[in-house]
Amino acid sequence: xxxxxxxxxxxxxxxxxxxxxxxxxxxxxxxxxxxxxxxxxxxxxxxxxxxxxxxxxxxxxxxxxxxxxxxxxxxxxxxxxxxxxxxxxxxxxxxxxxxxxxxxxxxxxxxxxxxxxxxxxxxxxxxxxxxxxxxxxxxxxxxxxxxxxxxxxxxxxxxxxxxxxxxxxxxxxxxxxxxxxxxxxxxxxxxxxxxxxxxxxxxxxxxxxxxxxxxxxxxxxxxxxxxxxxxxxxxxxxxxxxxxxxxxxxxxxxxxxxxxxxxxxxxxxxxxxxxxxxxxxxxxxxxxxxxxxxxxxxxxxxxxxxxxxxxxxxxxxxxxxxxxxxx
Amino acid sequence: xxxxxxxxxxxxxxxxxxxxxxxxxxxxxxxxxxxxxxxxxxxxxxxxxxxxxxxxxxxxxxxxxxxxxxxxxxxxxxxxxxxxxxxxxxxxxxxxxxxxxxxxxxxxxxxxxxxxxxxxxxxxxxxxxxxxxxxxxxxxxxxxxxxxxxxxxxxxxxxxxxx
Numbered sequence: 036x037x038x039x040x041x042x043x044x045x046x047x048x049x050x051x052x053x054x055x056x057x058x059x060x061x062x063x064x065x066x067x068x069x070x071x072x073x074x075x076x077x078x079x080x081x082x083x084x085x086x087x088x089x090x091x092x093x094x095x096x097x098x099x100x101x102x103x104x105x106x107x108x109x110x111x112x113x114x115x116x117x118x119x120x121x122x123x124x125x126x127x128x129x130x131x132x133x134x135x136x137x138x139x140x141x142x143x144x145x146x147x148x149x150x151x152x153x154x155x156x157x158x159x160x161x162x163x164x165x166x167x168x169x170x171x172x173x174x175x176x177x178x179x180x181x182x183x184x185x186x187x188x189x190x191x192x193x194x195x196x197x198x199x200x201x202x203x204x205x206x207x208x209x210x211x212x213x214x215x216x217x218x219x220x221x222x223x224x225x226x227x228x229x230x231x232x233x234x235x236x237x238x239x240x241x242x243x244x245x246x247x248x249x250x251x252x253x254x255x256x257x258x259x260x261x262x263x264x265x266x267x268x269x270x271x272x273x274x275x276x277x278x279x280x281x282x283x284x285x286x287x288x289x290x291x292x293x294x295x296x297x298x299x300x301x302x303x304x305x306x307x308x309x310x311x312x313x314x315x316x317x318x319x320x321x322x323x324x325x326x327x328x329x330x331x332x333x334x335x336x337x338x339x340x341x342x343x344x345x346x347x348x349x350x351x352x353x354x355x356x357x358x359x360x361x362x
Numbered sequence: 363x364x365x366x367x368x369x370x371x372x373x374x375x376x377x378x379x380x381x382x383x384x385x386x387x388x389x390x391x392x393x394x395x396x397x398x399x400x401x402x403x404x405x406x407x408x409x410x411x412x413x414x415x416x417x418x419x420x421x422x423x424x425x426x427x428x429x430x431x432x433x434x435x436x437x438x439x440x441x442x443x444x445x446x447x448x449x450x451x452x453x454x455x456x457x458x459x460x461x462x463x464x465x466x467x468x469x470x471x472x473x474x475x476x477x478x479x480x481x482x483x484x485x486x487x488x489x490x491x492x493x494x495x496x497x498x499x500x501x502x503x504x505x506x507x508x509x510x511x512x513x514x515x516x517x518x519x520x521x522x523x524x525x
Binding site: 050051052054055056058059060061062063064067071072073074075076077078079080 | 464467468471479480483484486487488490491493494495498499502503504505506507508512513516
């Protein structure tokens with residue numbers, strides 16, 4: 036009798052405490068949590084919804100890049116697996132055009148004025164916050180970023196307008212603000228935003244080649260960076276390298292990535308050079324898009340639209356180990 | 363009496379499983395079980411430690427795991443070789459029946475062995491990664507406690523995501 040009881044116990048899985056489930060679910064990809072995990076039982080759904088779980092899951096996740104294709108529903112997730120670049124097409128249908136992403140949250144733009152404007156989405160839980168259009172009748176171009184403020188554990192969305200006089204921007208703190216808060220830089224006209232990038236908690240905008248406006252989203256103040264270096268008179272793009280403001284500078288067919296090591300001394304350090312890939316290409320045009328870094332900054336991913344092939348967006352990756360770019 | 367002093371000298375501890383089997387383990391192994399380390403430090407580890415949630419079958423495996431990890435770490439091999447060795451051992455160690463794996467995970471949680479707990483969680487996660495909702499429920503022996511209305515509500519909440 037005792038043995039049969041024992042046997043029965045062995046065949047039945049032990050009931051695991053919630054903290055065990057919590058830890059198992061942490062090891063699973065967001066896709067599983069979304070398509071399967073949250074329907075298993077109420078307790079699992081509760082765990083997956085829990086902000087502490089969400090935060091831990093984001094911290095566990097490996098870095099990859101989410102890239103939107105030409106069609107809004109084409110999403111590609113690029114990551115490094117076993118030293119090889121792997122791409123995966125995602126099944127989710129995301130709500131619009133991907134503008135920016137930060138620590139697990141994605142910022143989308145929906146160009147339909149009837150349906151609100153921006154959606155901030157957590158792709159794991161599919162929770163979202165909808166933000167209205169910040170610009171009444173504004174018809175120009177804009178740049179938008181989502182930024183994580185670690186001190187206050189808040190996310191902020193910033194929207195900058197080009198061709199605006201003076202240069203102005205709006206800020207929205209997620210979960211707190213009910214409307215956009217407006218800021219402007221009095222002496223600056225944003226005839227064209229040449230380049231902009233969000234680096235940690237700061238958004239950098241260049242309007243003139245040697246002048247960069249730095250908007251600190253922690254204290255919500257801005258300042259100017261003057262760059263006198265000759266190198267920056269060449270066409271360049273602001274990029275983020277390991278949370279430092281850096282520049283992708285084009286010189287003929289080559290381009291190099293320079294990190295701004297010391298602002299006071301105006302010290303630029305060249306970290307890598309991408310050869311023979313940039314012939315006849317204008318990095319500041321919309322044919323070129325800098326996408327980001329993978330795996331400890333060994334891989335730099337960028338996208339370009341080949342001339343004459345409007346449908347052909349080519350994704351290229353520069354591998355610092357072998358010093359070459361490949362498609 | 364004499365055997366007891368000998369035990370103290372070798373610093374050996376006795377662990378008693380749920381089904382009454384007693385295991386003799388050295389201190390280097392015992393301290394990997396965080397629960398037991400606390401008992402040892404509090405001097406509550408005599409004459410033996412009863413582990414009410416762990417069967418002898420599982421406890422034997424847990425001890426095997428801790429023994430291997432203790433030996434590999436204290437052996438004079440270089441860190442990279444030890445790392446490789448532990449990786450191979452862990453992989454083979456996880457090559458067990460699903461039910462055993464679940465019990466190991468539960469035991470590692472109860473005994474507070476961080477590395478084994480993480481290992482079993484990772485292994486279980488990779489097992490269920492490609493399974494259906496029904497298969498996952500069956501494996502963990504959990505019931506679907508959603509009512510039809512509740513399940514619909516979860517789906518409806520993010521309806522656009524399924525278009």
